[in-house]
Amino acid sequence: MGSHSQQDSLPTPRNDAGRRGLEAIIAHPGQAVIGLDFDGTLAPIVPDPEQARAHPDAVPAMSALAPHVRSVAVITGRPADVAVRYGGFGDAPGLEHLVVLGHYGAERWDAVSRTVQAPAPPPGVAAVRTELPGLLEALGASRGTWIEEKGRALAVHTRRAEDPEATLEVLRAPLAELAARHGLIVEPGRLVLELRPPGMDKGVALTEYVREVGAGAVLYCGDDLGDLPAFGAVEKLRGEGVPGLLVCSGSSEVPELAGRADVVVDGPAGVAGFLTALAARLG
């Protein structure tokens, strides 16, 4: 975990690459892209995915930071319009140019057009939608196992099951087989297995976005396994001369991400605090 300066509580990244990334963002904020995951990063994890909402300090922090940087983009596994709604991003002052890349980058919403661009879901999604309830029943998935309808994907959540970890393990292989049979992949996450179309991930989404806006520095902050490709993208961009900073919204559920991060903060409250401190430094 990076150490905190007394002056503004902006943590010092724990390695050289991260320190270079943060220095570049502070030196040339107008060239920086700030990429933020939604669930677990901007929004606290809650048992019912339909009740997830941005942390009360998250949008004010994003609003304070956005005017100083080239772009703020939310990159999420959620459908883009759901993230906009649950995040309260639609009418936030300072976020008039926000971009939300939903479904791991397959969908795009922007605050200027206020519309979602998305390709049609592949036919495999409809087939999985039909078969999934019967499969869960046949597997004896425990009470509380819940299917999230995501339009172009379906997610099976076990957080509210009697034994969430054990239920997830029982489902892992059969859901992988079902997904493969219909040309989909399984995206694992925090007590969730999502069956979704292949071909896009947060790493591709972030890299394409950084190139599109011509960014000269990048910060990415996430909390879950689906954020690992975005971490990989920042590491690759660093190798190509684009400084980057990796921030982990820390939790005990995904230690893999903390190990790769330059800075670990304490969940969504910590993320909001970090973004607020960065905005204050840039201001």
Ligand SMILES: O=P(O)(O)OC[C@H]1O[C@H](O[C@H]2O[C@H](CO)[C@@H](O)[C@H](O)[C@H]2O)[C@H](O)[C@@H](O)[C@@H]1O
């Ligand atoms: O990419 P993200 O923005 O992090 O979205 C990933 C998945 O997040 C949601 O599930 C997670 O958050 C829920 C609400 O806190 C929690 O109950 C669940 O256990 C977590 O896995 C969302 O429901 C999924 O659709 C997203 O793909």
